């Protein structure tokens with residue numbers, strides 16, 4: 001069993017508990033009654049997607065984050081174009097409660113960061129006010145991937161389609177995914193290698209909005225991702241550990257935008 005299989009098995013168990021408490025039909029109604037989606041700007045010069053993440057299986061405890069809403073507020077003031085909130089509990093110590101606190105605190109688009117493997121989770125995400133969801137190509141078969149991409153769109157949410165290699169990028173391209181992530185964290189051993197991004201970015205379909213995921217420790221990483229073609233970066237650890245996350249988001253955003261506007265000038 002791979003790390004990913006193991007995580008997904010836990011996600012499914014927790015999901016069945018929630019489904020027993022609130023059945024799918026009820027969750028579908030809640031999603032329909034939710035506040036309208038806040039659109040993620042796919043055309044921005046450069047975007048920072050700032051993540052609320054307490055811990056991860058690869059890096060252990062990152063930050064206690066006693067007030068996720070407050071952290072998200074700082075991200076928003078710093079100019080985060082979207083905020084990602086981990087809702088997986090067993091490995092990442094996230095929750096939908098965290099998500100709700102962030103939703104109540106900010107008006108920027110929110111990404112529900114979880115292992116989305118069941119229709120229920122998409123309605124649940126929307127019911128909690130999510131605007132974006134994560135679709136991990138490695139965790140889904142081709143039929144699920146197509147169905148969940150369509151379901152996300154039906155619910156008005158933008159899917160971030162996460163890839164790790166050339167074969168997965170091709171799958172994302174074939175599905176005509178608009179927002180594609182390249183995660184430089186290897187899901188088999190969880191190691192990060194930021195140099196994986198550039199060669200893969202060249203294979204991304206033209207016209208997509210490309211997100212570099214993982215491994216941003218500082219400005220230099222943002223710059224090299226932007227140089228290699230990233231329109232956005234998804235940053236977790238570096239921001240939750242930063243004493244001044246608001247300034248860090250602002251610095252990352254303007255550094256990336258400088259490079260992107262020069263690249264397209």
Ligand SMILES: O=P(O)(O)OC[C@@H](O)[C@@H](O)c1c[nH]c2ccccc12
Pocket residue numbers: 051053113114162183213214215216234235236237238
């Ligand atoms: O903390 P980092 O290295 O900045 O990484 C952020 C993000 O890429 C990472 O949290 C992530 C990317 N894809 C995921 C899928 C599930 C859980 C977490 C992730």
